[in-house]
Amino acid sequence: MMIIKNKTVVADDWVVLRLAGNETPEAVTVPAGKIIVPLKVWQTQRELLQTRAESGVWLNSDERPEVLQGEVAKFSVIAVNFPRFADGRGYSIAYNLRARLEYRGELRAIGDVLRDQLFYMQRVGFDAFAIRADQNIHDALKGLTDFSETYQTSWDQKNPLFRRVPRTGAELK
Amino acid sequence: MYRYDNYDQQIVNERVAQYRDQVRRRLSGELAEDEFRPLRLQNGLYMQIHAYMLRIAVPYGLVSSRQMRMFAHIARNYDRGYGHFTTRQNIQFNWLKLEDTPAILADLASVEMHGIQTSGNCIRNISSDEFAGVAADEIVDPRPYAEILRQWSTFHPEFAYLPRKFKIAISGATTDRAAILVHDIGLSVLKNARGEIGFRVLVGGGLGRTPIIGSEIYDFLPWQHMMTYIEAIMRVYNQYGRRDNIYKARIKILVKALGAAEFKRQVDAEWADIKDGSSTLTVEELQRVEKYFTPPVYEIFSGDDPAVAVHKAENKAFANWLQRNVKPHKVPGYAAVVLSLKKTAIAPGDASDLQMDAAADLADRFSFGELRITHMQNLVLADVRQADLFTLWKIAAAQGMATPNVGLLSDIICCPGGDFCTLANARSIPLARAISERFESLDFQHDIGEIEINMSGCMNSCGHNHVGHIGVLGVDKQDGGEWYQISLGGDQGNQSAIGKVIGPSFTFQQVPQVIDRLLQVYVRERIEDEKFIDTVRRIGLVPFKEYVYATPVVPDARLDDEAYGLLKDQNSVAASYAVPYFTPRF
Numbered sequence: 001m002m003i004i005k006n007k008t009v010v011a012d013d014w015v016v017l018r019l020a021g022n023e024t025p026e027a028v029t030v031p032a033g034k035i036i037v038p039l040k041v042w043q044t045q046r047e048l049l050q051t052r053a054e055s056g057v058w059l060n061s062d063e064r065p066e067v068l069q070g071e072v073a074k075f076s077v078i079a080v081n082f083p084r085f086a087d088g089r090g091y092s093i094a095y096n097l098r099a100r101l102e103y104r105g106e107l108r109a110i111g112d113v114l115r116d117q118l119f120y121m122q123r124v125g126f127d128a129f130a131i132r133a134d135q136n137i138h139d140a141l142k143g144l145t146d147f148s149e150t151y152q153t154s155w156d157q158k159n160p161l162f163r164r165v166p167r168t169g170a171e172l173k
Numbered sequence: 174m175y176r177y178d179n180y181d182q183q184i185v186n187e188r189v190a191q192y193r194d195q196v197r198r199r200l201s202g203e204l205a206e207d208e209f210r211p212l213r214l215q216n217g218l219y220m221q222i223h224a225y226m227l228r229i230a231v232p233y234g235l236v237s238s239r240q241m242r243m244f245a246h247i248a249r250n251y252d253r254g255y256g257h258f259t260t261r262q263n264i265q266f267n268w269l270k271l272e273d274t275p276a277i278l279a280d281l282a283s284v285e286m287h288g289i290q291t292s293g294n295c296i297r298n299i300s301s302d303e304f305a306g307v308a309a310d311e312i313v314d315p316r317p318y319a320e321i322l323r324q325w326s327t328f329h330p331e332f333a334y335l336p337r338k339f340k341i342a343i344s345g346a347t348t349d350r351a352a353i354l355v356h357d358i359g360l361s362v363l364k365n366a367r368g369e370i371g372f373r374v375l376v377g378g379g380l381g382r383t384p385i386i387g388s389e390i391y392d393f394l395p396w397q398h399m400m401t402y403i404e405a406i407m408r409v410y411n412q413y414g415r416r417d418n419i420y421k422a423r424i425k426i427l428v429k430a431l432g433a434a435e436f437k438r439q440v441d442a443e444w445a446d447i448k449d450g451s452s453t454l455t456v457e458e459l460q461r462v463e464k465y466f467t468p469p470v471y472e473i474f475s476g477d478d479p480a481v482a483v484h485k486a487e488n489k490a491f492a493n494w495l496q497r498n499v500k501p502h503k504v505p506g507y508a509a510v511v512l513s514l515k516k517t518a519i520a521p522g523d524a525s526d527l528q529m530d531a532a533a534d535l536a537d538r539f540s541f542g543e544l545r546i547t548h549m550q551n552l553v554l555a556d557v558r559q560a561d562l563f564t565l566w567k568i569a570a571a572q573g574m575a576t577p578n579v580g581l582l583s584d585i586i587c588c589p590g591g592d593f594c595t596l597a598n599a600r601s602i603p604l605a606r607a608i609s610e611r612f613e614s615l616d617f618q619h620d621i622g623e624i625e626i627n628m629s630g631c632m633n634s635c636g637h638n639h640v641g642h643i644g645v646l647g648v649d650k651q652d653g654g655e656w657y658q659i660s661l662g663g664d665q666g667n668q669s670a671i672g673k674v675i676g677p678s679f680t681f682q683q684v685p686q687v688i689d690r691l692l693q694v695y696v697r698e699r700i701e702d703e704k705f706i707d708t709v710r711r712i713g714l715v716p717f718k719e720y721v722y723a724t725p726v727v728p729d730a731r732l733d734d735e736a737y738g739l740l741k742d743q744n745s746v747a748a749s750y751a752v753p754y755f756t757p758r759f
Contacts, residue, residue: 086211086294088334092411095331100446116195116212123330146191149180151324152400152452154331159451160400161180161324162458168178 002137003108004118004129007144009137014056014077016110016130017041036079036108039063050074058110061089065096072103080126082111091124098125098155118143125155174235174543175320175465177285184327185282188289192216193275200272215295215333217288218274221593225269228291229281233301233319233343234262234546238533241544243284245529251277256529258514258522260586260637261340262300262546263291267593289327294335296326296407300342302350303547306466307555309503313362313370315345317462318399321454325400332407336414337422339407340379347667352548354378354387354669355640357424358406363393370396376406376436377428380634384671385425388433390440396459398444400452405444409436469541469556474506478559493577493615494566508559510540512552512574513584517609519573520602521587522550531572539565548637549586551579581618582626583609586637590630590647591655597630599647599655604628604684607732611685612692621692624705627663640665642706643691644672645684655681661691661717662709675718682728690721 003012014034019025025040030049036056042049049055058079059065072078078097080090090109097103108128109121118129122144131140151161161167177185195212198204204212213219217228229244236244244264248256251273252266259265269277281287291298299319306314322341326332332339344351345362353359359375371393378387394402406424415421428436485492500509512532514522524532532552536544539561540554547553552574557565569575578584585608588594590601605628612618627641631649638644644660656678663672679687692705694717699708709717 085208086334087416088294088332088336089412089416091331091334092408095408114208116208117334120328120330120333147184147187147328149184150330151184151327152329153450154329162455162461163451165180167180167458167461 001130004131004137004141004144005106006127007141009141012128012130016058016079034076036077036110039067043067059093061087061093063093065093065101068097068103069101072097072101072105075103075105077106077108077128078103079108079110079130082109082113082117085112085114085117087112091120094121094125095155115140115143119146123150123154123156174237175232175316175462181324182282182285185285185287185289188216188287189275189278189282192278196271196275211293211334213274214293215290216274216278217291218269218271219292220595221267221589222595223593224267225271225274226265226267226593227269227274227277227288228259228263228265229286229288230291230298231263231286231546232323233299233305233316234303234548235305235316236544236546237284238536238542238544240284240286241529241533241536243280243286245526245533247277247280248526248529255523255525257520257589258524258546258550258552260522260548260550260588260635261298262303262548263298264546265589267589292338293333294337294339295333296329296335296339296341299323299326300340300351300356300548302344302346303545303553304350304500304509304555305345305545306468307502307504307507307509308346308348308350309501310347311345311503312347312364313345314463314466315343315351315360315362316466317459318345318360318362318372318396319343320462320465321458322399322403325403325452329407332411335407335411336416337419337424339410339424341403349666349669350548352637352640352665352669355380355384355637355665356387358403359387360399362396365393372396372399374402377425377433378669379423379425380637380639381423382420382632382634383423383425384634384639385429386669386671387425388428388436390433390437397454398448399454401447401450402440402444404447404452405440408443409439413439468504471504471507471556472558474504474559476505478506478562481559481562484563490570490577491563491566493619494570494575495562496619497577497581498575498579499562502556504556506559508557508562510554510557510562510565510569511547511579512554512569513576513579514551514574515578515584515609516573516576517583517613518606520589521585521605524552524574528572528574531568532574535565535568549579549584551584577615578618580623580625582612582621582624583618584625585609586625586627586641588629588633588635590628590636594630596633597647598649599630599657600681601628601630601636601645601647604645604657604681607681607729608685608688611689621695622702622704625665626688637665639663639671640669641672642709643688648678650678657681657684659684659687659691659721661714662706664706673714675714676722679726680728682730682732683726685732686726686729687721690726691717694720 042057054076056077110130199209219226257265341358342351342356343360355378361373374391375387498511545553585605587605591597625642627637628645629636629638630647638646640663646658658678660672
């Protein structure tokens with residue numbers, strides 16, 4: 001499928017594994033290949049999965065990134081699921097993965113990922129976006145460039161505007 | 174007041190462009206209503222019963238005359254000739270077309286305004302003291318801090334999809350006029366014994382379904398840490414605030430569930446990581462912003478203007494207005510003037526385009542071109558020479574903005590209610606009108622003295638009913654009728670308290686009579702010039718309750734649908750939208 005990665009639309013061969021109703025994290029068979037597994041599957045099948053060439057894991061919005069403390073470097077991809085675009089926990093999860101857990105690999109937004117959320121998502125540390133299937137991905141790309149300047153710090157911007165640029169004072173207006 | 178630099182202007186201009194494209198996609202059908210909803214809400218656009226409503230941010234309630242004239246322009250050209258000032262110091266327009274809204278936001282951007290984050294589950298416009306900078310009891314002018322927080326919170330990427338809306342209020346005076354105890358975060362700017370500036374930080378206050386007074390989690394946060402500490406609060410809330418139940422999603426529920434001490438512990442743990450980081454406020458930035466709020470060049474007067482006393486002695490109407498609508502100023506020879514938007518039979522907080530233009534003219538002529546919007550839904554001219562008061566009064570009176578009722582019975586706080594709002598259980602504007610008509614006599618109102626009647630059409634409490642001395646709340650009953658619950662003993666400010674419900678609810682036609690009975694008890698029980706709320710505090714609810722319910726309250730038949738019906742003069746309006754919609758909710 002196509003995803004947005006590093007601000008361009010690219011083909012991608014990772015597959016997101018989502019458990020069916022009758023599957024359990026312990027028992028599910030993870031197919032061969034590049035699979036992004038649910039956090040619980042990683043936690044229960046870690047020994048097996050980490051022998052693979054490349055690993056991927058995804059967190060739901062109600063899961064905590066700290067449980068991956070010390071092992072984030074094992075992953076080529078960490079994905080954060082947005083069950084609904086209005087569920088904003090994923091933004092803090094991403095920020096924490098980058099800022100606290102020092103994860104430097106691909107951080108992908110999956111689930112209800114729409115054009116008008118992308119600007120904020122890239123700011124907190126996402127660099128890959130699996131746009132919801134019914135959306136036009138080329139159109140969504142435009143969402144990354146809605147604004148050319150920002151006031152506050154986040155993962156993408158280590159200094160607030162007031163430390164970065166000289167701003168006009170009252171006497172100059 | 175603060176003026177945009179190129180960066181502020183660019184950010185707002187890009188927002189207009191982004192929104193214009195979103196509306197285009199909505200109108201073409203590319204965006205479904207449920208996808209468009211959060212986008213329009215983050216620009217302040219609601220879908221109400223009759224039409225789209227736009228809420229415009231007035232940062233900490235401060236507007237220039239130029240901006241006020243733009244409101245008049247919008248009222249005239251896109252609305253029905255009026256706007257509504259809200260309890261959060263903003264303005265709302267009620268009768269807009271979706272296809273006009275990009276042009277309206279472009280017009281607003283031309284005067285450094287917008288509707289950003291006036292709605293949705295994000296950090297809302299920050300509110301403050303309407304007498305900031307001029308109040309005699311001010312410790313520190315809160316406006317520079319409010320402006321710095323405005324910028325910090327604008328488009329904060331991590332906190333745009335919070336569990337629920339988030340409101341911050343900031344006050345810098347000994348008397349709290351910003352209701353900081355009933356906000357998600359309330360900040361009080363203080364000086365410590367060494368003269369250093371810092372904040373008392375309160376968290377988890379709020380009204381709505383579960384009214385709670387905020388808890389202090391920091392007694393003196395040095396000013397440099399304002400943004401990092403609030404960021405820590407927000408990050409804890411964003412991750413742990415409830416998202417399963419809209420009625421339990423505000424931060425107050427999280428603070429209550431964890432307890433203030435545990436909440437503070439979590440915030441402090443979060444803060445430890447970012448404290449002293451690059452978001453720490455610098456002296457340079459604070460001074461840059463402070464320069465926009467330096468006092469105007471006042472004339473030197475030795476004391477009160479003698480002519481005022483002369484006019485006061487000769488003219489009772491002017492004397493009444495002086496007593497109620499003119500407030501003290503820290504500079505000798507100056508006063509702050511409240512322009513009342515509570516004329517009988519006008520919806521509280523409504524102003525016509527002509528009134529807005531007139532208010533702008535008054536600001537230019539008498540008050541350095543600035544106005545403030547109050548959370549009591551009036552306007553303030555903060556820097557008026559006392560020598561100008563008599564002239565100003567005559568002009569304001571001719572425009573219907575000098576009713577001498579500030580702080581009195583007819584200075585009712587009122588939400589839009591069932592006439593406009595899709596959430597309301599009951600109407601509030603016509604009831605406010607019925608009450609102010611029943612007690613129209615100004616002599617009676619002056620005799621009753623200071624009293625706050627706050628009215629909301631539903632639990633969401635936009636009319637601050639919980640903190641009204643008398644609170645009126647439209648409640649949902651199975652019979653589908655309009656019922657109102659009456660509460661007593663609420664208060665805002667330093668002595669903030671949540672009112673208690675006095676008993677079973679009443680119909681629209683009974684409420685004015687119930688208010689009358691409450692006032693009768695007060696008149697009977699008061700000691701000398703004791704205020705209503707003080708009598709309630711002293712004698713408790715029981716005497717009021719007993720008298721109100723002692724005999725049946727006969728519904729006032731004059732308050733019939735013919736006279737007070739739903740939007741009587743607009744009854745031909747049917748809900749109509751340019752695009753298909755889900756249900757018009759929010």
